[in-house]
Amino acid sequence: MVNKVSDPRGADSSGIYRRPRLVLRLKRFEDLPSLLSKPKSYPSPIRMVGADYSQTRCVGGDGGTTVDTAGLDRILEFGENSVRAQAGVRVSTLVKALAERGQELPLTPEMGQISLGAMAMTTLPQASYADGMSQLSSCICEIKMVTPQGKHMTVTDRDRDLMRVLRSSFGLLGLVHEVVVRVRPMLPVKIDYQVLNLKEFGARYPALIGAPGALRLHVSPFHDRITIERRTPAESASITRSGIWQIKQSVMRNVLPAFGSTVGSVLAARGLRAAVLSGMHRALSGGSRDVMMYSHEWMRDMPKEAWKARHTYSLWAFPQADYPALLGAYFAFCKSYYKKHRYRGNVVSGAARLHQDRGSLFSASYSGPMFTLEPSSSGEQGWDDFLIDFNEFASSHGGTPTFNQTRALQPEHVAKSFGERAKLFRALRQRTDPVNRLRNSYFAYLLG
Ligand SMILES: Cc1cc2nc3c(=O)[nH]c(=O)nc-3n(C[C@H](O)[C@H](O)[C@H](O)COP(=O)(O)OP(=O)(O)OC[C@H]3O[C@@H](n4cnc5c(N)ncnc54)[C@H](O)[C@@H]3O)c2cc1C
Structure with missing residues (x-):
């Protein structure tokens, strides 16, 4: 019925320990x-894995069955407002x-290696346009699943x-195993950039x-610069299609590669950091300020094996009202x-504005x-050491973490951020x- 893979993965070079049997x-x-x-043939915990791109042990094998x-790779049915596909x-x-x-999609992430199963079941905050839709999971309007007792269930x-x-x-x-995702007619998106220092950012x-x-922000604490x-x-x-294409080429070649995740792999050699950073700002000030593209054109495919991206990050969300002050505190931190400690990570940290979204219990913008x-x-x-201190900083500044993108998370962070929702x-x-049957040690530790 299913192929067994004889050599289950252990800790891989991304440092995430898995160890399923x-x-x-x-x-x-x-x-x-x-x-x-059949728990004897298929030991607990049973954990589903999609693209295996999470930043934490949320998949977590624990001697069980992954x-x-x-x-399950079929798109089953295209409709006017939705599409049905396998997980x-x-x-x-x-x-x-x-x-x-x-x-x-109503929201398009920048990375393509996300399975629809993970899209439905995890917190994936995205730069958002309107209230009610800032987690990818809010695009999901139907889920077909099997319960821990083996019963089929459809939830809309x-x-x-x-x-x-x-x-x-x-x-x-x-x-x-199957989801229905909301869709809408494709619209061109105008993208413009502005570079400010912290003081200007606060004033505006x-x-x-x-x-x-x-x-979407690109934040440089050591250069006092925020690219918006x-x-x-x-x-x-x-805008004509060819017009969009021309602009897209320039953004893709000159601007976007300098941002976000691909920066990580390029910057492995320490000395390259400053060069790449100034390259990004050159690209930004070099004229590509107002561009037009379709959202699918900013999506990138990462290598097939997650660890090959050689890029790690961590994510917390903070209340919008105090964000300039929070950035000031982050620069100082x-x-x-x-x-x-003579340590700093990549010089540019990403950030995104999230509208309030109560579509999922652990939504990073549930409260506002x-x-x-x-x-x-x-x-x-x-x-790893930086993350321990950064987590303390984030939690004490009212931050909300995620279970799949916040590294080194501790139960007290979860209790502080999610309170009654975690208990429920x-x-x-x-x-x-x-x-x-489905719980691994990662969630046992964080949620009980
Ligand atoms: C370099 C890099 C760049 C990234 N960029 C982005 C980005 O731009 N935007 C963004 O949103 N995210 C981004 N991510 C984060 C990544 O998309 C998420 O961590 C997401 O979880 C990945 O989906 P996945 O299919 O790999 O999930 P997996 O890691 O495979 O699984 C995630 C969780 O969902 C559960 N799960 C998976 N499938 C099912 C199922 N069918 N049924 C029940 N449970 C299931 C798993 O058990 C696990 O707990 C990035 C990650 C990296 C490493």
């Missing part, structure tokens, strides 16, 4: 109930297929409370957050940490509008899966 390649979702019913969903389909595959039909967003719990349940309440902040559009990228859907733009802060690194020595989830999980 078995890795199974699932071909047919119909096999899930029988797999769940189920790889890559074989192993990658977001990049879906987004490209939608673009051919003139459609797009008519059942809002259940959907809210499932949308950040990390495979602890059931195994997802009310206007920056008051204007429409999605905001604003994405505004150009509903009435009359990074400088003082460097002075004391937020901005993320995402320090990154090539994983060199010092990063724990109670529900215990009732749904009393024998812990």
